[in-house]
Amino acid sequence: MSSTENLQYQIALTLIPKIGDVLIRQLISYCGGAEQVFKTPVAKLLKIPNIGKTLAQNLQDKSVLDKASKIIEEAEKQQVALLFYTDKNYPNRLKQLYDAPVLLYYKGKADLNHTKTVAIVGTRQSTEYGKNVTEEIIEDLKPFNPLVISGLAYGIDIIAHKACLKNAVPTLGVMASGIDLIYPYQHKNVSIQMQETGGIITEQTFETQPDPRFFPQRNRIIAGMADVTIVVEAAAKGGALITAEYANNYHRDVFAVPGQLGKSFSEGCNKLIKERKAEIYTSIQDVIETLNWDLVGHEKNQVVKQTLDLSAFTEEESQIMALLHKNQVMEIDEIAWQSQIHIAKLSSLLLNLEFQGVLKSLPGKKYAISVR
Numbered sequence: 001m002s003s004t005e006n007l008q009y010q011i012a013l014t015l016i017p018k019i020g021d022v023l024i025r026q027l028i029s030y031c032g033g034a035e036q037v038f039k040t041p042v043a044k045l046l047k048i049p050n051i052g053k054t055l056a057q058n059l060q061d062k063s064v065l066d067k068a069s070k071i072i073e074e075a076e077k078q079q080v081a082l083l084f085y086t087d088k089n090y091p092n093r094l095k096q097l098y099d100a101p102v103l104l105y106y107k108g109k110a111d112l113n114h115t116k117t118v119a120i121v122g123t124r125q126s127t128e129y130g131k132n133v134t135e136e137i138i139e140d141l142k143p144f145n146p147l148v149i150s151g152l153a154y155g156i157d158i159i160a161h162k163a164c165l166k167n168a169v170p171t172l173g174v175m176a177s178g179i180d181l182i183y184p185y186q187h188k189n190v191s192i193q194m195q196e197t198g199g200i201i202t203e204q205t206f207e208t209q210p211d212p213r214f215f216p217q218r219n220r221i222i223a224g225m226a227d228v229t230i231v232v233e234a235a236a237k238g239g240a241l242i243t244a245e246y247a248n249n250y251h252r253d254v255f256a257v258p259g260q261l262g263k264s265f266s267e268g269c270n271k272l273i274k275e276r277k278a279e280i281y282t283s284i285q286d287v288i289e290t291l292n293w294d295l296v297g298h299e300k301n302q303v304v305k306q307t308l309d310l311s312a313f314t315e316e317e318s319q320i321m322a323l324l325h326k327n328q329v330m331e332i333d334e335i336a337w338q339s340q341i342h343i344a345k346l347s348s349l350l351l352n353l354e355f356q357g358v359l360k361s362l363p364g365k366k367y368a369i370s371v372r
Contacts, residue, residue: 004072009034010084011068014103014205016058022315023050024102025085027059038062074206080179081106093117094224096325097250098318101203101221105179108199110170112225114147116293119226119247121219121240122156122233123265130233130265131159133257137230138163140284144293147172147198149226151218151239152187156232161190170198172225176218178208216242223247228287231256231278234268241268248277251319251326251338253290255281316341316349321358321369329368 013024013034030048031037038059045056075082083090083104091112094100106112118141122130134156138148148164150157152173164171171194175183179202182188191200203221204214219239223229223246231254234240247254256278259266272278279286287293313321319339324330332350336343350367353359360370 006034007072007082007084008065008068009038010086011071011082011103012064013037015064015067016055016061018055018058021099021102023055026050038065071205075105078180078206079107083112089113091225093226094221096318096322097220097224098313098315099220100224101217104201104203105205106199106201107179108172108195108201110147110172110198112172112201114170116144116146116291117149117226117228118146118287119149119222119229119243120156120160121150121222121229121231121243123235123238123240123268124153124155124157125235125265126155126159126233127265129259130156130257134159134232135163137232137284138167138169142167142169144288145169149174149222151176151215151222151243152182152191152200153239154184156240158187158190161187161194164198165190165193168197172198173200174218174221174225175200175202175210176204176214177202177210178204178206180206181209183210215239219243220246223252224250226252227291228253228255230254230281230287231269231272233257233259233265234272235264236267236271238268241272244272244278251322253287254278255287257281316345317353320346320349320353324359324367324369329362329366332365332367335367 013019027037027048028034031040042056042060045051045059046053072082083106085095085100085102089112090104120134120137138160141148148160148169148171150160150173152158152161152175161171161173173191173194177183179200182191194200203217219242223243226247229244229247229252231240231244244254254272254277256269256272258273258280259269273280279290320335323335323338332346336346339346341349350359354361358370359367361367
């Protein structure tokens with residue numbers, strides 16, 4: 001089967017009603033491939049965990065293949081890359097996540113597996129202080145040549161993107177709409193400029209209008225693609241805090257810029273710091289020291305962390321592996337505390353991962369990812 005035919009089946013899976021990213025991975029794992037999913041009889045599909053009768057019957061509908069073919073044609077017309085989670089160009093940092101999108105629509109020139117990635121997010125109602133801090137962060141990041149990720153929204157997001165363009169720093173905009181529908185429309189020109197060195201990306205198919213339920217999904221991509229998330233200004237509730245929450249769940253570093261007491265645009269950042277869900281940001285040196293970056297772009301005096309594809313693991317297994325990927329070596333009690341998995345169940349999960357050859361036990365009830 002040609003790569004185009006395989007992609008057609010992969011895209012078709014995402015068009016099935018009542019299906020999600022986790023179930024798609026599960027189906028492919030059980031059936032052996034996207035094409036095999038569509039060719040598996042209903043009776044066999046029903047034996048797969050979490051696959052009900054409605055979904056099994058929906059998978060018999062081959063009309064989605066025609067729709068998938070049209071998406072491929074449109075992607076070629078608009079020079080949009082279609083990245084399935086098994087593709088080599090799919091962002092490796094997202095492959096570590098249990099709930100990552102299985103298909104991405106991408107347009108641009110940025111390396112989605114850039115050595116250093118930073119998310120900068122914040123309120124749409126930014127202040128002059130927030131603008132100045134954001135621009136200062138980008139200027140200070142420039143010598144380290146990171147890929148800066150944000151959501152192309154009003155406020156801190158677009159300030160970060162524009163500052164990147166000014167400083168020749170590649171920047172990626174993650175969208176909650178189809179890649180052909182820039183939202184807000186006022187940022188279209190900026191998005192075009194971004195594609196010269198950075199890009200725009202979304203999990204929504206062509207002609208998809210922005211919808212409130214898509215924005216939290218967008219935020220998980222921002223958090224998932226970044227080594228560190230910096231929240232500049234944020235109200236007590238909002239998208240920036242959702243992004244920070246995702247980053248914490250993915251065991252990625254989070255920083256928050258402290259703000260003036262009693263001001264609504266500072267409540268979110270101050271709350272993150274107070275609840276220890278974010279480190280306090282005082283200068284770019286805080287980030288550099290935490291991530292152990294150097295100016296050359298090579299890891300220095302540190303163990304080089306491997307990029308792991310955890311998409312085939314269960315949610316709890318993925319959580320354990322993500323923790324070990326971040327911390328390298330951990331005691332079982334520390335894993336239990338950070339993952340909130342009962343010690344008895346955790347012991348069983350660790351043993352199973354060890355049997356799979358992806359994890360090794362060390363003296364003192366410590367564990368580490370097995371280098372294969």
